[in-house]
Amino acid sequence: MRPTALVTGAASxxxxxxxxxxxxxxxxxxxxxxxxxxxxxxxxxxxxxxxPVPVDITDRAAVAEALGSPEDLRAVVNAAGIYPATLLADYDEATYRRIFDVNVLGTLNVTAAAVPALRAAGGGTVVNFASIDAFAVSPGQLLYSASKAAVVSLTRSLAQELAPDGITVNAVAPGWVDTPGTRAGGRMEEAVKSVPLGRAAQPAEIADWVWKLCDGSYVTGETLVIGGGITVR
Incomplete structure (x- = not known):
């Protein structure tokens, strides 16, 4: 039987x-x-x-129903996320709820629904997507940065809680990544000039590190920054 991975935000x-x-x-x-x-x-x-599993991850009951009890589930990757720009001067409650519901609550909903299947398979791994903005905030990303800092914290808490079940929980914190969504923001080309490696990452490079964290590891509760050296400048 082929092992199964659950990946959110998997359409793009x-x-x-x-x-x-x-x-x-x-x-x-x-x-x-x-x-x-x-x-x-x-x-x-x-x-x-x-x-394909089309479902809104902010709806816990819908997530549980959509996922059911997948066989031989070994990995969960919470990659779904949104990053609308916000400042203290312009944020509103609806935007706050939307960002935290997707980035934080969605991560918890999917993990909660998947853990029984991971336990049934004898253990496995969870990888959450945080962001470089959890550590080195970007202008105009007030709420996004806060939501990703929350993901770092819940990763540590979940690692402690799920360790007895043989489930590791880690996070990746990408910096600038060359995706259509990032390019649409119009800031990437200028921003990468401050990256020591001089470029944005390719999505496949982030996927490589996610795979390494899922392919058997003694590491848990950690967040791997994948930022081209941007935090050491």
Whole structure:
């Protein structure tokens, strides 16, 4: 039986790159995304081992129902996230709720729904997507930065809670990554000038590190910064 990985945000960007990496390693992927149309398109391109699961991760009951009890679930990757710009001068409650519901609550909802299947499989791993902004904040990302700092903290708490079940929990904190969503923000080309390596990461490079954290590890409760050296300048 092929091992199964659950990947959120799998229809595009870094989530899709992670899904593609697991597929290349011979895994089955439960591909979670709220964009059903994009999931259907990805499934047509990536083949039968890519199983679309269209669901809104902010709805805990809907997530539990959509996932059910997947067999031989070994890895959960919480890659879904949103990053609308906010400042103290312009944030509102609706934007706060939306950012934290997707980035923090969504991560918890998916993990909670998946843990019984990980336990049934004898253990496994969870990798959450934090961000470089949890450590080196960017102008205009007031709420996004706070939400990703929360992901770092919950990663540590979950690592402690789930260790007795043989489940490791870690996070990756990407810096600038060359995705369509990042390019659409219009700041990437200028921003990467401050990155010591002089470029943005490719989504596949982030997926490589996610795979390494999922491929058997004594590491848990850690957040790996993948920022091209931006935190050491």
């Amino acid at each position: 960007g870094m989530g899709r790159a992670v899904a593609e990496r697991f597929l290349a390693e011979g895994w089955t992927v439960l591909a979670v995304d709220r964009d059903a149309e994009a999931l259907t398109k990805a499934a047509a391109e990536l083949g039968a081992a890519f199983h």
